Amino acid sequence: MKTELYLPEVVGKGYGTFWNCKKRYRVVKGSRASKKSTTIALNIICRMMEYPLANTLVIRKTAATLKNSCFAQLRWAINRLGVESFWRARVNPLELEYIPTGQRIIFYA
Ligand SMILES: Nc1ncnc2c1ncn2[C@@H]1O[C@H](COP(=O)(O)OP(=O)(O)O)[C@@H](O)[C@H]1O
Ligand SMILES: [Mg+2]
Numbered sequence: 089m090k091t092e093l094y095l096p097e098v099v100g101k102g103y104g105t106f107w108n109c110k111k112r113y114r115v116v117k118g119s120r121a122s123k124k125s126t127t128i129a130l131n132i133i134c135r136m137m138e139y140p141l142a143n144t145l146v147i148r149k150t151a152a153t154l155k156n157s158c159f160a161q162l163r164w165a166i167n168r169l170g171v172e173s174f175w176r177a178r179v180n181p182l183e184l185e186y187i188p189t190g191q192r193i194i195f196y197a
Contacts (some may be wrong), residue, residue: 091170095134100121100141103127105126107127129162130168130169132144132193133162133166133169134169136173136186136191136193137171137186143191143192143193143194144194145194146159146194147195149197150197154195158183158195162184171187181194181195182195
């Protein structure tokens with residue numbers, strides 16, 4: 089079954105420049121709940137599916153909260169994009185795999 093998703097509707101307003109930026113570093117700042125985390129999570133999932141050589145390393149200061157923050161956020165993005173059948177989540181070690189290519193998102197603290 090094929091479902092079409094209109095990305096600007098999913099991503100919301102204000103992040104066009106950030107979304108399309110191809111520079112090496114992107115810094116996103118904004119007040120609490122201004123969609124920074126959700127938007128980068130959606131963007132990483134989209135870009136990994138677009139670029140078959142890309143992998144992702146997620147780094148957070150505290151290991152204990154990785155699972156309930158970054159990992160959960162990326163899983164939310166996978167579901168929001170409706171591509172959960174293409175991704176596999178592993179908890180020990182924390183890892184998300186794009187099944188068609190074996191690309192990975194790994195997590196360190
Ligand atoms: N694209 C989106 N679609 C639906 N809800 C969203 C979206 N972006 C943000 N939200 C809602 O806004 C809340 C705050 O977003 P979040 O990315 O956590 O903000 P920030 O990281 O800037 O503090 C989220 O918990 C979520 O409920
Ligand atoms: Mg955040």
